[in-house]
Amino acid sequence: MKTLIDTQALLRLYEERTPRSKQQYHAARELLPGGVSRNTVSRQPYPIYMQRGSGKHLWDLDGNEYLDFCMNYGPNLLGHSHPRITAAVGEQLSRGFGYGAPTAGELEAARRVRAAYPGAERVRFTNSGTEATMYLLRAARAFTGRERIVKFQGAYHGSHDAAQLSVHPPMSSQEPGWHSVPDSEGLPTSLRDVVLAVPYNDPEALERCLAEYSGQVAGVIADVSMNASGLAQPRPGFLQAVAELAHRHGALLLFDEVVTGFRYASGGAAEVFGVQPDLAAFGKCLGAGMPLGAIAGRADVMSVFDIDSRGVSRVPHAGTLNANPLTLAGTLAFLEYTAETPSLYTRLGALGDLARSELARLGESLGVPLLARGAKSMVQVHFGITKLDDHDDFLRRDTRFRQHLYLYMAAHGIFAPVSGTWFIAEPHTEQDVLALVRCVDTFLQEHYLPLLAQER
Numbered sequence: 001m002k003t004l005i006d007t008q009a010l011l012r013l014y015e016e017r018t019p020r021s022k023q024q025y026h027a028a029r030e031l032l033p034g035g036v037s038r039n040t041v042s043r044q045p046y047p048i049y050m051q052r053g054s055g056k057h058l059w060d061l062d063g064n065e066y067l068d069f070c071m072n073y074g075p076n077l078l079g080h081s082h083p084r085i086t087a088a089v090g091e092q093l094s095r096g097f098g099y100g101a102p103t104a105g106e107l108e109a110a111r112r113v114r115a116a117y118p119g120a121e122r123v124r125f126t127n128s129g130t131e132a133t134m135y136l137l138r139a140a141r142a143f144t145g146r147e148r149i150v151k152f153q154g155a156y157h158g159s160h161d162a163a164q165l166s167v168h169p170p171m172s173s174q175e176p177g178w179h180s181v182p183d184s185e186g187l188p189t190s191l192r193d194v195v196l197a198v199p200y201n202d203p204e205a206l207e208r209c210l211a212e213y214s215g216q217v218a219g220v221i222a223d224v225s226m227n228a229s230g231l232a233q234p235r236p237g238f239l240q241a242v243a244e245l246a247h248r249h250g251a252l253l254l255f256d257e258v259v260t261g262f263r264y265a266s267g268g269a270a271e272v273f274g275v276q277p278d279l280a281a282f283g284k285c286l287g288a289g290m291p292l293g294a295i296a297g298r299a300d301v302m303s304v305f306d307i308d309s310r311g312v313s314r315v316p317h318a319g320t321l322n323a324n325p326l327t328l329a330g331t332l333a334f335l336e337y338t339a340e341t342p343s344l345y346t347r348l349g350a351l352g353d354l355a356r357s358e359l360a361r362l363g364e365s366l367g368v369p370l371l372a373r374g375a376k377s378m379v380q381v382h383f384g385i386t387k388l389d390d391h392d393d394f395l396r397r398d399t400r401f402r403q404h405l406y407l408y409m410a411a412h413g414i415f416a417p418v419s420g421t422w423f424i425a426e427p428h429t430e431q432d433v434l435a436l437v438r439c440v441d442t443f444l445q446e447h448y449l450p451l452l453a454q455e456r
């Protein structure tokens with residue numbers, strides 16, 4: 001079988017190039033479950049262990065150099081070890097990492113978030129996107145006095161309990177109704193009833209769900225770019241309909257801008273799509289590669305975090321490392337740099353457009369069913385589908401070659417997520433984007449076309 005032979009050849013190439021990674025992984029498996037500390041970085045047959053990053057490049061333990069289109073799944077918008085970030089963090093290192101007291105940098109960073117993001121009247125910092133969406137949901141519940149949350153099927157919002165539902169649900173026809181589907185063992189079963197999941201880009205479904213649970217829904221949460229469902233984009237008018245429906249039913253509009261915030265634009269997806277949420281959660285780019293998240297939004301909603309004279313809050317928000325000065329030094333340097341470089345987001349968006357249009361052209365010229373999705377500096381390529389509006393469409397794509405494409409790219413010096421998004425960063429050039437597309441081109445010619453021919 002051709003595909004089997006190809007798999008073995010690709011695996012052999014991978015293993016020949018990365019013997020030290022293989023060695024590390026086998027040792028790591030004895031100690032770290034699955035050999036890693038983050039499922040996302042796990043790979044078959046093993047992950048490549050990186051030891052250095054600079055600009056657009058990574059180097060692995062065996063000294064191989066990679067053009068990086070993963071960028072740690074998004075945060076490194078300025079590439080690896082950007083001199084401004086490195087200098088700011090290095091300078092802070094010598095002054096201490098955390099004081100058990102607030103710092104002036106915290107206020108300055110909050111001012112910059114407020115200036116950049118639509119409706120960010122108040123800001124609180126966390127250590128990750130997961131923490132940010134967790135507090136987002138809690139704040140929405142506290143403010144509205146309601147318990148249920150509506151999410152979109154196939155959206156990822158982090159790894160806390162309420163976020164581990166309907167991230168990878170089956171086809172909606174197999175799971176009728178709004179009750180969400182657990183993505184993990186160990187979750188309270190009652191959560192299925194608390195977190196309701198509706199299809200993306202379907203305002204009628206959202207309306208029916210909100211009507212069925214009238215007066216019970218605290219908020220509707222959206223990762224506008226559906227990062228976990230292949231970067232399905234909102235159809236024109238959809239987000240406006242979500243905002244209108246949520247508000248009509250007394251629920252808050254919650255944007256999960258962990259991926260899109262400070263990547264699409266300083267004002268995130270809210271700015272790009274012209275819809276302002278009541279509250280938004282941030283992470284990734286805002287931390288400039290350091291562990292940081294944030295919640296921002298309407299002052300009246302954010303007042304649930306206020307602290308009265310007895311030291312009591314409606315929603316206590318704690319965290320030893322919240323707003324630690326080391327991380328914030330990186331954030332401030334990032335926010336200063338992006339404010340000084342207004343052309344940055346336009347340029348990155350143009351590179352994303354170039355990648356998507358070149359991939360579409362490639363599909364046409366090879367006669368391969370190929371769909372390039374995403375917006376701005378985020379790109380995903382799908383085989384075997386011609387439309388991607390929701391998670392059901394995402395489930396219909398041809399996934400047989402994801403793993404092969406990963407191995408093929410790694411063997412050709414490109415580091416990219418197996419199934420996920422390709423993230424374009426400041427150091428990338430048009431030539432880099434075209435090199436990425438060329439790699440997909442040769443992969444399709446060598447591996448995918450022969451399979452399609454075999455099947456015809």
Ligand SMILES: Cc1ncc(COP(=O)(O)O)c(C=O)c1O
Nearest residue numbers: 128129130156157158223258283
């Ligand atoms: C849309 C979205 N929300 C939340 C998160 C969780 O962020 P973190 O990994 O920082 O906890 C992620 C992570 O990939 C994400 O893509």
